[in-house]
Amino acid sequence: MEVHISDDEKLFLIHGVEQDIRNDGRACADFRPMILERGVLSGTNGSCRVQLGQTTDVLAGIKLELEAYDPIAEKQPKQPMSFHVDFSANASSQFAGKGGDQYGEELSAAFQVAYSRSLDIIPNLSKTQLAAGYRWKIHVDISVLQWAGSVPDACSLAIIGALSDLEIPEVDVTPDDGGKVSIVLKRPRIGGDVRDEEVPVAMWKLIVTSCPMLLTVSKIGTANLVDCSPEEECCIRSQLLIGVAKNLESTPESDDANEYDITCVKQHGGGLLEMESIDDMTKLATRTAKGLYEAIGNRLNTEEKRKPGHSFLL
Amino acid sequence: MNSIQNIQQVLNLQIRLFIPRFQLREFLTVYNTLSERCFNACARDYTTSTLTKDEGSCVSQCIDKQMLVNRRFMLVFAEQAPKALFKQGEQSPTEAIKSAKPEQTPASQTTETPTTMSIISEHGFRIDGRRPAQIRNINTRLGLNRNAEGSCYLEHGNTKVLCAVYGPYEGKASKRLEDRCAIVCQYSTTTFSGLERKNRPRGDRKSTEISRLLEKAFESVILTESFPRSQIDIFCEVIQGDGSNLAACVNATSLALADAGIPMKGIASAATCGIVDAKPIVDLTSREETDLLPRVTVSGFSSIILLLHSKFQLATICGRDEVILVELQNRLHIDHLSVVMDAAKATCADVYECLAVVAQQHLKACAPILGH
Numbered sequence: 274m275e276v277h278i279s280d281d282e283k284l285f286l287i288h289g290v291e292q293d294i295r296n297d298g299r300a301c302a303d304f305r306p307m308i309l310e311r312g313v314l315s316g317t318n319g320s321c322r323v324q325l326g327q328t329t330d331v332l333a334g335i336k337l338e339l340e341a342y343d344p345i346a347e348k349q350p351k352q353p354m355s356f357h358v359d360f361s362a363n364a365s366s367q368f369a370g371k372g373g374d375q376y377g378e379e380l381s382a383a384f385q386v387a388y389s390r391s392l393d394i395i396p397n398l399s400k401t402q403l404a405a406g407y408r409w410k411i412h413v414d415i416s417v418l419q420w421a422g423s424v425p426d427a428c429s430l431a432i433i434g435a436l437s438d439l440e441i442p443e444v445d446v447t448p449d450d451g452g453k454v455s456i457v458l459k460r461p462r463i464g465g466d467v468r469d470e471e472v473p474v475a476m477w478k479l480i481v482t483s484c485p486m487l488l489t490v491s492k493i494g495t496a497n498l499v500d501c502s503p504e505e506e507c508c509i510r511s512q513l514l515i516g517v518a519k520n521l522e523s524t525p526e527s528d529d530a531n532e533y534d535i536t537c538v539k540q541h542g543g544g545l546l547e548m549e550s551i552d553d554m555t556k557l558a559t560r561t562a563k564g565l566y567e568a569i570g571n572r573l574n575t576e577e578k579r580k581p582g583h584s585f586l587l
Numbered sequence: 588m589n590s591i592q593n594i595q596q597v598l599n600l601q602i603r604l605f606i607p608r609f610q611l612r613e614f615l616t617v618y619n620t621l622s623e624r625c626f627n628a629c630a631r632d633y634t635t636s637t638l639t640k641d642e643g644s645c646v647s648q649c650i651d652k653q654m655l656v657n658r659r660f661m662l663v664f665a666e667q668a669p670k671a672l673f674k675q676g677e678q679s680p681t682e683a684i685k686s687a688k689p690e691q692t693p694a695s696q697t698t699e700t701p702t703t704m705s706i707i708s709e710h711g712f713r714i715d716g717r718r719p720a721q722i723r724n725i726n727t728r729l730g731l732n733r734n735a736e737g738s739c740y741l742e743h744g745n746t747k748v749l750c751a752v753y754g755p756y757e758g759k760a761s762k763r764l765e766d767r768c769a770i771v772c773q774y775s776t777t778t779f780s781g782l783e784r785k786n787r788p789r790g791d792r793k794s795t796e797i798s799r800l801l802e803k804a805f806e807s808v809i810l811t812e813s814f815p816r817s818q819i820d821i822f823c824e825v826i827q828g829d830g831s832n833l834a835a836c837v838n839a840t841s842l843a844l845a846d847a848g849i850p851m852k853g854i855a856s857a858a859t860c861g862i863v864d865a866k867p868i869v870d871l872t873s874r875e876e877t878d879l880l881p882r883v884t885v886s887g888f889s890s891i892i893l894l895l896h897s898k899f900q901l902a903t904i905c906g907r908d909e910v911i912l913v914e915l916q917n918r919l920h921i922d923h924l925s926v927v928m929d930a931a932k933a934t935c936a937d938v939y940e941c942l943a944v945v946a947q948q949h950l951k952a953c954a955p956i957l958g959h
Contacts, residue, residue, distance in 0.1 A: 414784070
């Protein structure tokens with residue numbers, strides 16, 4: 274959404290954030306109220322809708338695909354996730370046609386980088402490797418339905434939500450003719466060799482406690498901000514996309530600096546930055562990531578299941 | 588093991604009854620190949636003489652699979668062999684039988700195909716439990732998108748559409764018209780909307796076609812002369828597609844236009860209608876749309892997307908309904924056209940009732956803001 278504000282309004286805003294007060298009353302490191310809902314689409318394997326301040330609205334959907342690959346050509350297992358961000362024209366008429374493609378590709382590439390070590394980040398992701406030559410491919414598609422600032426942050430939360438909602442079927446792999454394998458869906462076990470006949474397919478879920486978040490940290494005046502509103506985005510000098518992931522080896526006692534890994538840093542838009550500023554901005558990113566991890570962990574544990582599609586009707 | 592014994596019994600019976608020597612050899616080859624294949628595929632535990640539970644189920648599945656393949660081959664063979672045996676131009680026995688019965692109507696032919704069975708059950712219900720002339724539940728919400736002038740979320744059962752209307756505003760100079768406003772529509776589907784994942788959300792031929800259809804339809808609904816030299820953007824995003832996508836988009840768009848307060852001749856409503864056994868079925872799901880497709884070659888299936896635009900206030904009294912969009916996919920017998928059109932018209936009237944209620948409720952909710 275394009276916002277046009279006058280120079281005086283910009284000045285007011287910049288002076289405000291330099292004193293840690295933003296136009297909507299937040300401090301620089303505060304996020305707008307956010308709503309995260311999982312299981313909003315029945316046609317996907319996992320889905321999540323995230324709203325930031327009720328104006329930024331993104332929808333993530335995951336489709337699984339059984340993929341055959343050449344095990345001789347690929348010795349090292351490739352990470353099985355692919356990301357695609359689409360800016361729907363619904364968000365703004367400037368995205369009509371091919372208008373949103375460039376921004377979408379940029380964001381997809383950033384997520385691809387942030388999740389490039391996904392096999393280490395998600396401990397049980399290697400289970401998607403079914404047999405030599407067969408694996409589950411996880412297509413994560415994000416649709417931006419409304420746009421009012423900090424889309425990357427909302428997208429990364431939606432990805433985490435959708436990944437935690439994702440249910441992958443358990444399969445039986447048995448050798449077949451000609452060195453191939455046959456893959457059959459499994460019913461869940463209820464103790465020993467007895468299988469539950471009521472449930473059609475057993476499912477398993479990914480462990481998402483240390484999935485990376487992509488945060489936008491912006492420089493306005495001398496202050497660093499997270500979660501900018503559209504008005505604030507007009508005044509940005511320079512913006513960094515910072516991927517932060519929880520370190521799996523870290524213990525609660527270890528200090529903050531070691532607790533988080535930076536998985537991706539990208540400058541978005543133009544502008545010049547000093548070395549010290551980059552350091553400050555990554556520190557702010559890790560600080561806010563800590564709070565976000567706590568909040569999202571709580572939400573994922575306490576969320577109640579609702580009927581798919583219900584979230585749009587409220 | 589049961590299935591192996593069954594096959595053995597059947598084989599024995601056939602051997603004793605009538606099979607000449609070369610056919611016996613054929614059968615034995617099938618039997619031997621079958622048992623060898625399934626043994627190789629399934630038997631893994633050589634420590635016991637009996638089959639374990641897993642192995643047993645594997646064997647029976649394996650045999651079922653092989654027998655199905657065998658049967659499929661036999662069917663294809665039975666169909667193709669006469670063509671190869673009889674010279675071209677000469678009638679094969681099956682064709683001769685078919686041509687001997689010219690009185691057969693398309694409808695009676697369709698009853699023979701097994702696909703028709705699955706669409707309407709013998710008790711007259713469809714797969715999802717609806718009657719042939721029953722529409723799916725419609726749920727809506729207006730004013731979802733705060734950036735747009737008007738917006739609407741609409742569900743037809745599992746088909747879910749978001750629509751946003753921007754404008755009227757001073758649009759691109761290239762699109763500007765001197766006497767009326769330009770309407771720009773874009774139809775796109777999210778990559779995860781269908782059964783299979785799509786690579787592109789828009790830009791393919793089908794979505795471009797639907798965009799143009801929507802544009803043309805709404806050019807005749809909106810009072811375009813009221814906004815000369817301006818542009819109205821209509822964006823439809825299908826977030827979950829389960830059949831009748833175009834109809835859902837039309838319905839969502841007319842509500843979004845109403846939400847934006849753009850003057851229209853009335854509220855447009857749309858419905859999809861197909862035909863099975865000369866009986867119309869309305870508001871098709873994607874399952875029904877795909878199930879019907881193979882029947883195109885058999886008799887002539889059609890899906891008419893017909894858009895009816897009823898007068899906003901006088902719909903029931905006036906009764907003179909105007910059609911603003913008709914689209915036909917696949918082939919249709921000309922006798923069926925009027926049947927399908929009537930069914931679609933009736934459904935449009937039903938859908939219109941629903942949309943009118945939504946619009947009125949929304950207006951009532953807005954009344955305090957408007958100061959009435």
